Amino acid sequence: MDNISTDMLFVVLGILIFISAYFSGSETGMMSINRYRLKHLEKQNHRGAKRVSKLLAKPDKLIGLILIGNNLVNIFATLITGIIAQRLYGDAGVFYSGLLLTLVILIFAEITPKTLAALYPEKVAFPSSLILTLLLKLLYPFVIAVNWITNGILAILGISSEQREQHSLSSEELRTVVNESGALLKAQDQDMLVGILDLENVTVEDIMIPRNELVGIDINNEWKRIQKQLTQSNHTRVLLYRDNIDDVVGYVHVRDALRLVSKEQFTKATLLRAVREIYFIPEGTPLNVQLLKFQHAKERLGLVVDEYGDIQGLVTLEDILEEIVGDFTTTMTPTTSDEVNIQPDGSYLVDGSATVRDVNKEMTWNFPTDGPKTINGLILEYLEDIPEANLSVRISGYPLEIIEVKDNMIKTVRILPDFYDGIKT
Template identity: 85%
Template structure:
């Protein structure tokens, strides 16, 4: 190199650093690409996406190629810088060359290009894939040889090059993707998508109308009373039973009752003939499964039964859809807003029959949901007894005061949210 001028060596060094920056940026750009967006672009016949996808099919070869090129230019850059600094500082110049070249490569050939590639992976990866594809063809034997040796060492360690982490997303990861897409999706659409993903984690017991709140008509009652109940019903489908809800007969659609009434054929006998069979749902059925069952059976409601066949509650298709799209204006069940009442001191009076899951969703609380479904059931399970009023307990960090107890049920409780409690302590 003695015959090469110093200015030429500086030019060569600058080119080598640029090439090193290219390889560093290409590596980060390739590995930072969103694989799902890449697949979408590939399906759209995007040429750059197709080239990149082909390179990523063999990641060991791609990484091998990039590292061969990067290390090769860095080694040559160190040799050239050593010659340049030796001309200025003698033998000590080699030491100075190592220090300064490390700083230059770190800033201009590593951190800067990799940061840019991480911020704009597609703008870096797609164009660089043209050069990398060409280099892979030119250096293929060398790349394969390096990979063969590398895979041999991995085999000694018990690792196969065919073992590759799958890029499938779990349900929780999908929720994170949806929640972080606020710039692309309106909040309502995000909530709907998360609602769909949540269906598998929610069972029919979580949304059913409990047995104690079921409304129906006893067909053994006086006919005039039955007529009055039908005409005053707020539901389009009404349960019919004999004496108790355990002896349920079926349900009548109000459309059928109106048809009989219009034909002057509205009697108890014709009403019984118009009764539709009930659909039964085993307790513990996830909502995503039940939604498909409703669809296949062409049903819109069903009674939830336990392992002994006892009725636990009622679930409708609308209840499941509300888990996805939110409450309908026609729903007859109380919403958490109607069951939770804020007090001037920051506490909340809550109906004991309120569903814990609904309270948690609306109030952003974290009451336990892996046991009883209602607040009444949660407190009774915690105390292992039916408590008296004016008793206070702490459940999951929330101070709970029992305000009203009647008919062996906790009717009203007062809950003090954690952040309000902390503020009062700080004051």
């Protein structure tokens, strides 16, 4: 060292700090890279992605290589700094040179390169993988020896080097990825993807047409009345029952009825022969499960039944698809917009039969969804009684005024969301 000039030592020190910055940035870039995008690029035969993926397949060796190189460089930088300080300022300068070198390494070899690599991991990792691959071949015996020692220490602690966190995402994590995709996905596409992920959290009761709103035809009625109901039906599939909805015969497709009419064979007997068997759905079935069941059974609608076999409502394939793509323009069921009407004073008149989940989704409100399915049911559960009109309550921080009660049901409610103060009751 005595034969090397001080100026040359400064040059070597600068090079060592630069190399230290390279190792620090490479480590952050390699570990920060998006694994799913990496797999995508790898499938497209991206050379840099393939190199990075190969290095990340054995993270213990990669980290060992980077740390060996970084520590060696930093140690030599410390030695050279001490020699320079000794020459310029004597023994007293050695102490202060250590403090100065720490600050320089922290700023220029740690924080700055790691921040840059975290912001642009691909731009750092892909070119860096060329050098790291070469260094790994050159220093492989040394890396293996170091890893053997560290793995032995981990084994003593009861930790296997083969234990590795799996890079798989839960549905909640996938939902976060979709919501944070920003400009990468259109808002409509985001809503559809989130809708698919939400299917497992929604049951058939949440979207079914409730029993009291089911429309069907009593086959025990007079034939002329049945004909009139069929011709005036707003649905392509019509339920048929005897006397009451609990005695369901099946359903008939209006297309089949029209075919019988065209052949002049349209009688009650021929209509009954055209009846299709009804499909039953246990309550509590998640929508993602029911969607697959509809697909396997080649069915498009089903009646939801409780544990006693009593009919609770009706669910169609279109209802499930609307949870993904939004309302169809051809739907005959009332939309949330029809059930929630804004008033001049800023309040909202809400139909008591409106589902809590749909109202929350449409209006971005926060009524509880783990209990009753409708606004009427929510208020009845809260009061534990059938109220009179003009009664006011507060549920989940929202002031509600009961406007109309009829047939033991709350028909209309006024909601004042502007007064929401976040108080949970």
